Amino acid sequence: MQEAELVTPGEVLGRAAELKAGKGAYVAPHNKTIYASLTGLRRIIPPPTDSADQRPTVEVTGHKAHGPVPEPGSVVIARITKVMARTASADIMCVGPKSVRENFTGIIRQQDVRATEIDKVDMHLSFHPGDMVRAVVVSIMLEVSLLLFVCVK
The missing domain is CATH 2.40.50.140 (Nucleic acid-binding proteins)
Known part of the structure; x- marks a missing residue:
């Protein structure tokens, strides 16, 4: 796992072609870009070795207790x-x-x-x-x- 970086809602986390959106992140359908949906720490998680999709997952973990955050599809x-x-x-x-x-x-x-x-x-x-x-x-x-x-x- 990579060192965490602080991000805020709307910050670009990566491209959907290279990463999967995890918790606290979403893919904008119009440009296939992954954005943060909350303030917190950005982490890149490597895929399991037996997974068919070998893209790492990007997620944002809130730095404080927070409730659910609406994102497209919610x-x-x-x-x-x-x-x-x-x-x-x-x-x-x-x-x-x-x-x-x-x-x-x-x-x-x-x-x-x-x-x-x-x-x-x-x-x-x-x-x-x-x-x-x-x-x-x-x-x-x-x-x-x-x-x-x-x-x-």
């Missing part, structure tokens, strides 16, 4: 806080089965509410402040600390 439970014409804002309460300790805000876009007749979606009829939704994280916009997610049944 299923979240969120409470709607504000509804606008084309978006709804929500506070994320749980990532998978675990409640979050930090504040994460998400945005549900009109075009992500359903697959067909997107232009007919009325956000004010679909959501109300206080509604609880189950959603999948689509992407993370680190510069504004917002998550985009799609509601799921």
Whole structure:
């Protein structure tokens, strides 16, 4: 194992062609780059000798106790806080089965509410402040600390 290096969310950890994303890391589908999803120590773990995939795993281990962190593909439970014409804002309460300790805000876009007749979606009829939704994280916009997610049944 290699010496640990301190990283913060959004830092590039490597390329998916050369490394596998482990805990605290995710692969951005648009550029196949691996990013840190939390602040902590970056470690490269060699693959098991009997593994078919011989790429090392990069992971980030939090330097302090922290709760789960949403990343693309995570299923979240969120409470709607504000509804606008084309978006709804929500506070994320749980990532998978675990409640979050930090504040994460998400945005549900009109075009992500359903697959067909997107232009007919009325956000004010679909959501109300206080509604609880189950959603999948689509992407993370680190510069504004917002998550985009799609509601799921």
